[in-house]
Amino acid sequence: MAGRRGGQRAQAPPQLYQSAPHQSEILATSANGRRAAPTTSRIQTAAQTSAYWQDDPATNTTLEADNFSYGMGDTSLPVDVQPPPPVILKKTRNENSDYLLKAFMEFCDEFLDEMLRLEGHGDPIGYTKCAGCAEIAPTFRCTHQLCHGLQLFCKPCIVREHKVLPTHWIEEWQGEFFERCSLQKLGHVIQPGHPPGYNCPTASNVHKDFCVIDLTGIHTVNVRFYECDARIKHRQQLMRVQWWPASVKKPQTCATFAVIRLFQIMNCLGKIAAHDFMRSLNF
Ligand SMILES: [Zn+2]
Numbered sequence: 453m454a455g456r457r458g459g460q461r462a463q464a465p466p467q468l469y470q471s472a473p474h475q476s477e478i479l480a481t482s483a484n485g486r487r488a489a490p491t492t493s494r495i496q497t498a499a500q501t502s503a504y505w506q507d508d509p510a511t512n513t514t515l516e517a518d519n520f521s522y523g524m525g526d527t528s529l530p531v532d533v534q535p536p537p538p539v540i541l542k543k544t545r546n547e548n549s550d551y552l553l554k555a556f557m558e559f560c561d562e563f564l565d566e567m568l569r570l571e572g573h574g575d576p577i578g579y580t581k582c583a584g585c586a587e588i589a590p591t592f593r594c595t596h597q598l599c600h601g602l603q604l605f606c607k608p609c610i611v612r613e614h615k616v617l618p619t620h621w622i623e624e625w626q627g628e629f630f631e632r633c634s635l636q637k638l639g640h641v642i643q644p645g646h647p648p649g650y651n652c653p654t655a656s657n658v659h660k661d662f663c664v665i666d667l668t669g670i671h672t673v674n675v676r677f678y679e680c681d682a683r684i685k686h687r688q689q690l691m692r693v694q695w696w697p698a699s700v701k702k703p704q705t706c707a708t709f710a711v712i713r714l715f716q717i718m719n720c721l722g723k724i725a726a727h728d729f730m731r732s733l734n735f
């Protein structure tokens with residue numbers, strides 16, 4: 453009879469658990485998207501019985517040897533402590549670019565001195581005489597870096613140098629420090645539409661509360677519109693100096709083309725809201 457030997461049941465080799473093979477199914481749609489075509493594939497093969505279990509346990513004499521051990525080795529030997537491998541740092545190629553802030557650290561005092569120096573008069577050659585008329589002891593300078601550097605001017609000269617730049621901030625020396633002031637307080641008047649320096653005889657009264665929004669902030673300036681050509685409205689005179697009026701009839705507020713362009717870029721690329729942008733200008 454099959455399965456019997458000498459009247460006893462033959463010992464069957466142990467069997468490893470065999471998991472059922474897994475299958476994956478991928479649904480692909482047809483070109484028009486109206487039909488689904490499933491594709492089935494096997495992703496795991498059945499486990500195989502190892503050769504160890506196929507051996508007859510009766511012939512495995514390893515377990516019966518005198519020196520057999522389940523240990524990992526002879527622990528009586530002294531432990532050979534090896535020093536950790538040395539860490540070799542790669543030599544920097546350029547100290548300025550690899551450790552940028554570290555390169556600045558040793559010059560902290562120097563940079564601080566230079567920052568403090570900018571709050572003072574600077575070189576004597578720059579503050580003893582007005583850069584425009586050589587008058588002694590000028591007290592005004594422009595904070596715009598690209599305007600006149602840090603040269604000092606007298607009051608008439610600083611106003612004259614800013615005929616078409618009414619949105620620059622001016623600083624006045626108070627004896628120990630500079631204090632910010634506006635060109636409007638110094639008597640600056642801008643006349644859009646006519647060339648700088650030309651005083652139109654038909655110009656209107658000075659508009660003293662005209663608000664201009666520019667890159668340098670929000671300013672109140674003196675504006676005088678000309679009336680020699682009635683066809684040209686105030687809003688058109690503003691547009692001709694690249695100021696966008698906030699209203700069409702008797703505008704009292706406008707924004708420069710430059711600040712509108714900056715807001716467009718920061719709004720589109722930096723997601724800056726109009727309210728936040730205006731807050732940043734009103735400093
Ligand atoms: Zn001067």
Ligand SMILES: [Zn+2]
Nearest residue numbers: 594596599620
């Ligand atoms: Zn200036």
Ligand SMILES: [Zn+2]
Nearest residue numbers: 652653678680
């Ligand atoms: Zn005119």
